[in-house]
Amino acid sequence: MAINHLHAFLESYFSAHHCELLHDTNGVLTVQLTEEMDRALMNRPFYWHYIKKMGHPGDPKQLTLITDPEKRDGKHEWIHYGSPRVHQIISHLHTNEKYTKLFEHVDTDHKTALFPWLVTNIKISYQGKQKMDEMISIGLHLVNGIMKLEMMDELQHKTIKNTIPDYCYTISPMIKLHSGFKRIEKVLENYVLDQNHEWAEASRQTMEEEINLLRHFYKGETAEQDMKKEIDEIKKRYSPYITFKVINGGIFYLKDEAK
Incomplete structure (x- = not known):
């Protein structure tokens, strides 16, 4: 996938x-x-x-x-x-x-509504013994709250321009941007929680092995500060964590209201 x-x-x-x-x-x-x-x-x-x-x-x-x-x-x-x-x-x-506002091109001779979508491309980074990055594209309908994954695939089949087409008008968002980002953040958190996290356990195990080996090396030594510094470096290198980073996004006004 x-x-x-x-x-x-x-x-x-x-x-x-x-x-x-x-x-x-x-x-x-x-x-x-x-x-x-x-x-x-x-x-x-x-x-x-x-x-x-x-x-x-x-x-x-x-x-x-x-x-x-x-x-x-x-x-x-x-x-x-x-x-x-x-x-x-x-x-x-x-x-x-990073940010944009775009409109779906609609060839029409009568008034047509365009609905606002908050679209974000987000990089999820899994950092530990090894590092892996994953790109996720999400769209949130800012009127009815429907959310779609792989939103860039959806947009690929539309003609998008930076000016609103003739006879078209925009619908005002019901969901504020801050609230919209919070909804997307929650979906991503649930997505990450559902993943297999064996990589994190492997990172922790390697970290403990490295720390135990270091303590054995320093056994009988008095250089407590040197050992502490090296342990901190090992923890920094192997402690598993996950970060989200918004790569780009924007408001896309699209013709059809999501179903």
Whole structure:
């Protein structure tokens, strides 16, 4: 499921940045980058400096990403939660496009209501002996309170613009943003509680083993402060914890009231 979430996230990310999806099958995604996205992701500042100085338009690269580990071929980039490319994309979103307000494009000649959705993309980080990141996309209808997971998949099938269409009007939210975030936070907490937490127990076990080994090493020594400092470092390294981080989000005004 995590692989599918990542693939859908990448589809939405590149489509939203006007990159053509040249090849899109299960686990493999090839995109034609725009100049803006080439500059953001491909680390070619000297190329773009030179090409612009020469007065040429430049040639943005194509990028092939493999989200299914069984389809790794050694030629293209395998991308997964925690990989440098995912962190790069998340950093780009965090820096440039954290919050937004967008409208579904509706081709109509009569008054049409658009309903407000609070949409958030949230990174859940499981930190312990090992680290794992997971992206969750949630949408909350701010009038009737209905909530949808994988909201980016829902938006992928809609035409979204930054201006409200002709003949359309927006419905005022019944749920305040602060309350909406609290509802989403509660859903995420329940989601995390339902997960298998063997990773946390393994981290605690390793932490205790390391501390016991350290105490054995210091047995008979008088360097109490040195031992305490090293124990604190072990606890910091192995103590399991989970964090939520809002990567980006916004208010999306959509045509159909959720059912």
